[in-house]
Amino acid sequence: MRPLTQEETTAVFEKLAKYIGENVMQLVERPDETYVFRLHKDRVYYCSESLLKMAACVPRKELLSCGTCIGKFTKTHKFRITITALEYLARYAKYKVWVKQGGEQTFVYGNHIVKRHLARITENCPKNTGVVLLSQNDIPLGFGVTARSVAEMRSADPEAIIVFHQADVGEYLRSEGDIL
Incomplete structure (x- = not known):
């Protein structure tokens, strides 16, 4: 798993902003723990840093997922939100x-x-x-x-x-x- 590049981060945040508006910042700046977005096999995952540290023990080829899958990048490098992000969209929807x-x-x-x-x-x-x-x-x-x-x-x-x-x-x- 790797951090998102600047272009990938922009694409993810723009797509999320269409559904949850300015509440995108509430996903990242949470009072309970620090949460991050990570890319693994063209899928973007939203997880806590503590979970990310535990996932680092698993070899990259054997890791299926880590946290909640927010969406995926298509072959044309466009971001598409998947149904697995519904929990967060419903919570923060505008x-x-x-x-x-x-x-x-x-x-x-x-x-x-x-x-x-x-x-x-x-x-x-x-x-x-x-x-x-x-x-x-x-x-x-x-x-x-x-x-x-x-x-x-x-x-x-x-x-x-x-x-x-x-x-x-x-x-x-x-x-x-x-x-x-």
Whole structure:
């Protein structure tokens, strides 16, 4: 595992900022312990320094992961957030969307959210911004990107797409081998 380069750090923080805004600094500057981002086999991991020291005892070829996988770099060197980062995205999200019970299943199967599945949304949510999708019981389901602003959503028809699907908890089952 190695520290991220300046370009990699910028790409990771820019992508995280789309979902959690200025709360990115709360990931790094935590009161309990120092946390860091590390790269291992094109995947970015978020872990404490104490865990990182323990992982240093494991040979690099045999190490599968260390901490929480936040995302991965594609072959074109673009950063993509994975579903394993949902815990931190949900905790620090700037904009949230609550989905009706009937829309939960369709979203978890990998479909976009339409207006009739929308229960609530954070006020003043702009177009093309990252949102975390939650059930009405505040259980994180995944994350996506808004297709319309809140003002446009009010006048949209019930079958209009409101949130584009990015990742959902169903990926733990659908792409089990690709997560690690």
